[in-house]
Amino acid sequence: MDFSISQQSQETLARVREFVTEELYPIEKVDQGKSFRELIPLLHEKRDRVRQLGMWLPQIPQEHGGMGLGFLDHAMVSEELGRSPYGHYVFGAQAPDAGNMEILLEFGTDEQRQRWLQPLLAGEQRSCFSMTEPNRPGSNPVWMETTAVRDGDAYVINGHKWFTTSADGASFAVVMAVTNPDSPPHKRASQIIVPSDAPGFNRVRNIPCMGHEGDDWMSHAEIKYENVRVPLTNRIGEEGAGFAIAQARLGAGRIHHCMRWIGIAERSLDLMCRRATTREIAPGEMLASRQTVQNWIAESRAQIDAARLMVLQAAWKIDKVGTRDARIEISTIKFYTAGAMLDTIDRAIQVHGALGISDDTVLQSFYRNERSARIYDGPDEVHQRVVARQVLKEYGYRLK
Numbered sequence: 001m002d003f004s005i006s007q008q009s010q011e012t013l014a015r016v017r018e019f020v021t022e023e024l025y026p027i028e029k030v031d032q033g034k035s036f037r038e039l040i041p042l043l044h045e046k047r048d049r050v051r052q053l054g055m056w057l058p059q060i061p062q063e064h065g066g067m068g069l070g071f072l073d074h075a076m077v078s079e080e081l082g083r084s085p086y087g088h089y090v091f092g093a094q095a096p097d098a099g100n101m102e103i104l105l106e107f108g109t110d111e112q113r114q115r116w117l118q119p120l121l122a123g124e125q126r127s128c129f130s131m132t133e134p135n136r137p138g139s140n141p142v143w144m145e146t147t148a149v150r151d152g153d154a155y156v157i158n159g160h161k162w163f164t165t166s167a168d169g170a171s172f173a174v175v176m177a178v179t180n181p182d183s184p185p186h187k188r189a190s191q192i193i194v195p196s197d198a199p200g201f202n203r204v205r206n207i208p209c210m211g212h213e214g215d216d217w218m219s220h221a222e223i224k225y226e227n228v229r230v231p232l233t234n235r236i237g238e239e240g241a242g243f244a245i246a247q248a249r250l251g252a253g254r255i256h257h258c259m260r261w262i263g264i265a266e267r268s269l270d271l272m273c274r275r276a277t278t279r280e281i282a283p284g285e286m287l288a289s290r291q292t293v294q295n296w297i298a299e300s301r302a303q304i305d306a307a308r309l310m311v312l313q314a315a316w317k318i319d320k321v322g323t324r325d326a327r328i329e330i331s332t333i334k335f336y337t338a339g340a341m342l343d344t345i346d347r348a349i350q351v352h353g354a355l356g357i358s359d360d361t362v363l364q365s366f367y368r369n370e371r372s373a374r375i376y377d378g379p380d381e382v383h384q385r386v387v388a389r390q391v392l393k394e395y396g397y398r399l400k
C-alpha cells in the first residue's frame with residue numbers, strides 16, 4: 001500500500017483545513033444556547049463561500065456538481081471536516097444526506113434522481129434514513145415490523161421507527177420496509193422514498209438525547225408511518241434489495257464516519273495539548289509537566305495514528321477487493337476508531353478540568369454527540385463478533 005499523498009491532494013486538504021479553522025471554529029463561539037435552526041442562515045452563508053471556492057460536495061462526481069474526489073481523498077477530507085461539528089454540513093457531505101445521495105446516484109431511476117436527488121445536491125432540501133424500530137433490535141436489522149404492502153400501483157406503508165436522524169425538516173425519508181415477508185431474511189425488505197408531507201407520515205417527536213431535544217438536521221426523530229401511500233415507482237432498486245443496497249453503501253459510509261471521528265480525536269488532542277501547555281497548576285509549572293498528562297497525550301497520539309492507518313488500509317482494501325471481502329477490516333475500524341475517539345475526548349475533558357465540562361469549549365458537544373458512535377452503524381459487540389468469528393475460524397472453531 002502506498003501511503004504517499006499526491007501534491008494535489010495535499011493542496012486540497014490544506015484548503016479544507018484552512019476553511020474549517022478560519023471560518024467554522026469561530027461559529028463555536030456563537031452557537032452556545034442556539035438551536036440549529038437559528039444557525040442555519042450563518043451556515044448557509046458559509047456554504048455559499050464553500051461553493052465559490054469550488055469545494056461543495058467533495059464526495060460527488062464533477063458531472064453532478066461535486067469536487068469528484070476519489071475514495072481515499074474524500075476520506076482524508078472527511079477527517080479535516082470532522083474537526084468542526086459543522087464541517088460536513090457546510091460542505092454538503094453530511095450524514096444521512098450523503099448516503100442517500102450515494103444510493104440515488106447508484107440505484108435511482110432518472111425520475112427519482114430528478115425529483116429527489118437534485119434538490120439534495122443543490123443543498124435546497126434534506127433527507128433522512130428510517131430503518132431502526134423501537135420494538136425490534138437495530139443490531140438484528142433483518143427482523144423488522146414495518147411493512148409496505150402493494151395496493152394497485154402503490155405501496156401502503158405501516159410501521160413505527162425511531163432514531164431517524166435529521167427527519168425534522170427533511171423533505172423525504174428513505175424507509176426500510178418489508179415487502180417480501182416470505183423471502184429469505186436478507187431479501188425481505190426494500191428501500192422506499194416517502195415524502196414527509198405524505199398523509200400518514202407522522203413525526204411524533206424529536207427524541208431528547210443526553211438532555212437535548214435537538215432540532216432540524218441535528219435531531220433524531222420517532223416516526224409513525226400510518227397507512228402512508230406512495231407510488232411503486234418510489235422504490236429504490238429491486239423489490240427485496242433493501243439490504244443489498246444498504247450493504248453497497250456501507251463500506252464507504254464506514255470509512256467516512258471513521259475518518260470524521262479521527263478528525264474529532266485530532267481536534268480533541270490539539271485542545272488537550274494547548275491546555276496542558278498553557279495551564280499553570282503551580283507558579284511556573286504547566287500541566288504538561290505531569291507524567292499522567294504526558295501519558296494521555298502519548299496514548300491518544302498512538303491510538304489516533306493506529307486508527308488512521310487501519311482506516312486507510314481498510315479503504316485501500318475496499319478499493320481493491322470490494323466491501324464484502326473487506327468486511328473484517330470494516331468491522332475492526334468501526335469499533336477501534338470509535339473507542340480511540342472517545343478515549344481521547346474523555347482525556348481532553350479531564351485535562352481541561354471544569355472548563356472541559358462547560359459549554360466554553362467544543363469538547364462537551366463531542367462528548368454528548370459522539371458517545372453514540374459505539375452504537376449506531378452496528379454496536380461494538382456486533383462488530384467484535386464478526387472479527388472474532390473470522391479469527392476463531394482459523395482455529396477450527398465456528399461461531400453460530
Ligand SMILES: Cc1cc2nc3c(=O)[nH]c(=O)nc-3n(C[C@H](O)[C@H](O)[C@H](O)COP(=O)(O)OP(=O)(O)OC[C@H]3O[C@@H](n4cnc5c(N)ncnc54)[C@H](O)[C@@H]3O)c2cc1C
Nearest residue numbers: 129130131132137138139163164165372375376377379381
Ligand atoms: C445518535 C444515533 C443516530 C442514529 N441514526 C439512525 C438513523 O438515521 N436511521 C436509523 O434507522 N437508525 C439510526 N440509529 C439507530 C441505530 O442504528 C441503532 O441504535 C443500532 O443499530 C442499535 O440498535 P438498538 O438501538 O435497537 O440496540 P439493540 O439491538 O437493542 O442492542 C442493544 C445492545 O445490545 C448489545 N448487543 C446487540 N447485539 C449483540 C450481539 N450480537 N452480541 C453482544 N451484544 C450485542 C449491544 O451492546 C447493543 O448496544 C441511530 C442511533 C443513534 C444512537
